[in-house]
Amino acid sequence: EAGVVQSPRYKIIEKKQPVAFWCNPISGHNTLYWYRQNLGQGPELLIRYENEEAVDDSQLPKDRFSAERLKGVDSTLKIQPAELGDSAVYLCASSRGQTTNYGYTFGSGTRLTVV
Amino acid sequence: RKEVEQDPGPFNVPEGATVAFNCTYSNSASQSFFWYRQDCRKEPKLLMSVYSSGNEDGRFTAQLNRASQYISLLIRDSKLSDSATYLCVVNPFSGGYNKLIFGAGTRLAVHP
Numbered sequence: 001e002a003g004v005v006q007s008p009r010y011k012i013i014e015k016k017q018p019v020a021f022w023c024n025p026i027s028g029h030n031t032l033y034w035y036r037q038n039l040g041q042g043p044e045l046l047i048r049y050e051n052e053e054a055v056d057d058s059q060l061p062k063d064r065f066s067a068e069r070l071k072g073v074d075s076t077l078k079i080q081p082a083e084l085g086d087s088a089v090y091l092c093a094s095s096r097g098q099t100t101n102y103g104y105t106f107g108s109g110t111r112l113t114v115v
Numbered sequence: 116r117k118e119v120e121q122d123p124g125p126f127n128v129p130e131g132a133t134v135a136f137n138c139t140y141s142n143s144a145s146q147s148f149f150w151y152r153q154d155c156r157k158e159p160k161l162l163m164s165v166y167s168s169g170n171e172d173g174r175f176t177a178q179l180n181r182a183s184q185y186i187s188l189l190i191r192d193s194k195l196s197d198s199a200t201y202l203c204v205v206n207p208f209s210g211g212y213n214k215l216i217f218g219a220g221t222r223l224a225v226h227p
Binding site: 031040041042043044045048050055056091095103104105106107108109111 | 119123149151156157158159160161164202204212213214215216217218219220
């Protein structure tokens with residue numbers, strides 16, 4: 001089975017510019033997560049989707065971050081405008097079902113550098 | 116206090132050594148527990164789940180102590196390829212939803 005696919009792999013932008021990340025989850029996985037990982041830290045949840053519904057976005061900085069998951073499959077995470085502190089790796093993950101007792105699968109991430 | 120705490124290391128050990136990592140979590144209602152492995156500049160990958168009775172997968176043994184809110188990972192006969200960051204992960208399962216909380220990771224370096 002194909003894994004979680006993310007693009008782009010790397011992105012370098014100037015501060016105040018917009019940026020978008022794309023994620024295609026594993027087929028049949030209705031739960032999708034966006035995490036952010038800063039250097040030397042573990043991943044931190046930004047937003048979780050159950051199908052097309054965002055069920056937990058409490059950690060998403062809503063003044064500049066937005067996300068969508070149209071049709072409950074692919075998802076896009078956007079930052080506008082980007083700040084220097086947004087430099088991090090943005091990881092997408094997916095899992096099957098709401099109540100799974102298993103860990104989930106991450107994509108290879110997008111490494112964002114804001115200069 | 117962080118929800119999941121780990122010693123950041125690094126743990127520098129020779130090949131063949133036995134090494135143990137510990138982790139504590141703050142939410143006593145947490146339902147499931149995992150260890151993930153993360154290689155440099157790669158995504159985290161599930162290493163193993165952690166069960167209340169303890170579980171073993173080859174050279175790796177995971178233990179859970181719910182009373183002390185403590186999780187451990189033991190690696191026997193370390194290999195050079197075990198060099199990585201090991202992330203302790205807890206699922207508080209709040210509101211009926213799966214949500215993994217990651218520790219900051221413990222770095223392991225195995226040398227010849």
